[in-house]
Amino acid sequence: MASYDVVVIGTGISGSFTALHLVDAGFKVLVVDRNGLAAGTSRASDGNLLISDKSPGVLFDMTIDSFVHWDAMIAALGNHCEYDIKGATLATMDPKRRDKLDAHAKEHAAHGVRAELLKPEDVHRIEPVLHPEVAAVGWWPDDRQVQPMLACYQIAKHLQARGVEYRLYDELLAIEPSATSVRLRFATGPTVACDRLALCTGVWTPMLLKPLGYDLPVLPRKGQIAVIERSTLDVRTKIADFAYNDLVEEIDPDDPRPQTAAIVEGTHSGTILCGSSRQFVGLDRTVDMDVLAMIMRDCCVFVPGLKDLRVIRGYAGLRPCTPDGLPVIGPVDDHARIYVATGHEGTGHGLAGATGAMMADLMTGKGHRLATACDPKRFFK
Numbered sequence: 001m002a003s004y005d006v007v008v009i010g011t012g013i014s015g016s017f018t019a020l021h022l023v024d025a026g027f028k029v030l031v032v033d034r035n036g037l038a039a040g041t042s043r044a045s046d047g048n049l050l051i052s053d054k055s056p057g058v059l060f061d062m063t064i065d066s067f068v069h070w071d072a073m074i075a076a077l078g079n080h081c082e083y084d085i086k087g088a089t090l091a092t093m094d095p096k097r098r099d100k101l102d103a104h105a106k107e108h109a110a111h112g113v114r115a116e117l118l119k120p121e122d123v124h125r126i127e128p129v130l131h132p133e134v135a136a137v138g139w140w141p142d143d144r145q146v147q148p149m150l151a152c153y154q155i156a157k158h159l160q161a162r163g164v165e166y167r168l169y170d171e172l173l174a175i176e177p178s179a180t181s182v183r184l185r186f187a188t189g190p191t192v193a194c195d196r197l198a199l200c201t202g203v204w205t206p207m208l209l210k211p212l213g214y215d216l217p218v219l220p221r222k223g224q225i226a227v228i229e230r231s232t233l234d235v236r237t238k239i240a241d242f243a244y245n246d247l248v249e250e251i252d253p254d255d256p257r258p259q260t261a262a263i264v265e266g267t268h269s270g271t272i273l274c275g276s277s278r279q280f281v282g283l284d285r286t287v288d289m290d291v292l293a294m295i296m297r298d299c300c301v302f303v304p305g306l307k308d309l310r311v312i313r314g315y316a317g318l319r320p321c322t323p324d325g326l327p328v329i330g331p332v333d334d335h336a337r338i339y340v341a342t343g344h345e346g347t348g349h350g351l352a353g354a355t356g357a358m359m360a361d362l363m364t365g366k367g368h369r370l371a372t373a374c375d376p377k378r379f380f381k
Contacts (some may be wrong), residue, residue, distance in 0.1 A: 004030045005193040006363065007184060009172055009208075012042035013148060013349050014341045015200030016155040019164065022132045022198070025360045029164050030192060030353055031156070034171040038152035041348060042287075044317025046225055046273045047148040052088045052140035053244060056111055058326055058345060058373045062354040064113075065161050069353025070144065077158050081150035087142035088238040089118075089127045091134050093340040098136035101242050105138045105254030115140050117307065127237050129264075129303050136242075140163045143238060145265060148349055172217060175212060175338065183335050198339045198364055203283070205342045214332050217379055218343050219253050220318035222279045226292050227298075227313045230270035233305045235257070235292070237262040244276065253280045253321075258291045262298040264306070274299040274306070278319075287314040321345045323378075329358050329374040339363070340376055 001043070004029040008019045009185055016038075021030050033039065049070060073082050092101055101117060108115040110381045123130060167189055174185040175197065182197045199205050203220040246262035256277040265273050277291050291343060292314045300306045322328060322343040329341045340371040341355050354370075361368045 002030075002190065002192045003054055003126050004028050004192060004194045007032060007192060008197055008198045008200060009033070010040070010200035010202070011037045011152055011156065011166075012040050012200065012202065013152055013170075013200070013352040014344065014355050016152045017352040018198055018200050018341055018359045020073070020155050021356035021360035023159055023162060023164055024369050025364055027363070029159075029195070030167065031159070031164060031171060032167045032172065032186070034169065038149045038158055038166050041317045041319060042148040042172050043071045044216070044225075045148045045349060046263070046275060046314050047075055047146040047151070047267075048238060049144040049146060050088060050238070050347070051108070051113055051120045052090055052115070052138070053144050053240065055229055056107065059351070060111070061370060063347070064358065067142070067144070067355035070146075073155070073353070077154055080154045082147040083144065083151070084146070084268075085142060085144045086237055087126075087139065087141040087245055088240060089130070090138040090240050090242045091130060092136050093131065093301060094241040095135040097221070097242060101138050108140070111372045113140070114142055118169055129233060129305055130357065131302055132293060133305055134302070138242070143240060146349060147268070151349075172208065173295070175208065177212070177337050178335060178336070179335050185377075189334065196337055196339060198341065198359060200341045202342055203318045205340055207322070209332060209340070212228050212338070214380065216328065216332070216340065216376060217313045217319045217323055218328065219280065220283055220319065221321040221345060222277070222281050222284060222316055223302065223319055223346060224277045224287060224295065224314060224316045226295055227315070228272035228274060228306065228313050229310045231272075231309050232342075233272065233303075233309065235264055235266040235272055235303070237265075239302055243357040254281055258288070258294065260291070260294045260298050262295075262302050264299050264303050271312070272306070272309070277310060278346070283318065285316045285318060287316050289314075319345045327351060327355065327374050328376040329355055330362055330376055330378070332372055332380075
């Protein structure tokens with residue numbers, strides 16, 4: 001029976017960065033995914049890496065850390081994933097929200113983040129496609145975008161070149177922990193043993209933990225994105241309705257109604273991505289045309305040029321959401337054999353670098369300053 005220091009389940013962005021940091025820390029790692037590379041939420045994401053939508057706190061600090069880890073990964077492996085520090089513009093059509101947007105930018109600036117409320121004469125120099133009557137626009141020049149699947153592929157290619165084994169299209173059927181190791185049984189491949197198990201499995205994590213007696217409250221929160229045809233409409237930044245910040249922080253699992261707020265961004269392929277929606281509807285990943293219509297209605301308010309273009313497709317994904325809005329990162333058991341990294345909701349790519357680093361720090365015994373805030377055991381007390 002093959003044995004590993006750590007088996008990482010999941011090849012999305014959290015699993016990819018976790019495997020990368022663990023290998024860099026000297027662990028012998030096996031990576032497993034039942035559906036191939038980046039087949040879950042990372043395949044249904046727009047790949048935003050944002051500080052502009054965060055209030056100072058745990059997520060804010062993790063995002064700052066993640067920017068550093070993303071930059072380090074690109075510097076070491078090259079940019080083969082459309083990593084682009086393009087900046088974000090937060091806009092409002094409501095003059096009454098100008099002061100709140102200004103205060104948000106000033107708070108970020110006080111914490112060392114480059115952010116400012118743009119002067120009216122500078123708005124269309126930074127982002128020419130915005131509505132000419134927009135009331136106020138904030139500018140975060142260090143926000144980034146990445147092509148999520150390409151990022152996962154890039155990390156996997158690098159790790160495989162370093163000898164890391166990937167077992168794809170094989171499902172984990174049973175987790176058998178003991179005080180000294182964990183045995184894993186799979187649908188088709190051989191049973192393996194490991195010192196530690198890392199479940200980077202998004203909304204499916206609770207299902208893997210339940211047979212072990214752990215009830216982790218991670219709920220699927222559906223999000224949809226519309227893809228707009230290629231055109232001459234030049235969207236230079238990630239444009240977001242300032243109301244999106246409030247939407248991110250609203251969590252009511254008992255309310256199935258869709259919540260939407262405009263997000264518009266261009267891609268390297270020339271298409272435009274329009275979002276975003278949030279909705280608690282279980283594991284339903286079907287595209288809801290009514291929700292797409294709501295998204296496009298919102299986006300056309302801020303970018304009128306979208307009205308002349310066609311939606312060529314839509315897609316939906318499931319964001320892992322926790323009751324307190326913070327991720328769960330760390331061991332779930334008393335022997336520290338079974339670790340999880342999930343609960344990032346819509347910020348998984350922006351937090352992935354810090355998540356992988358935290359997982360490696362915890363497994364090497366270094367600890368981490370944000371470990372208590374992200375501790376899965378906070379839900380077991």
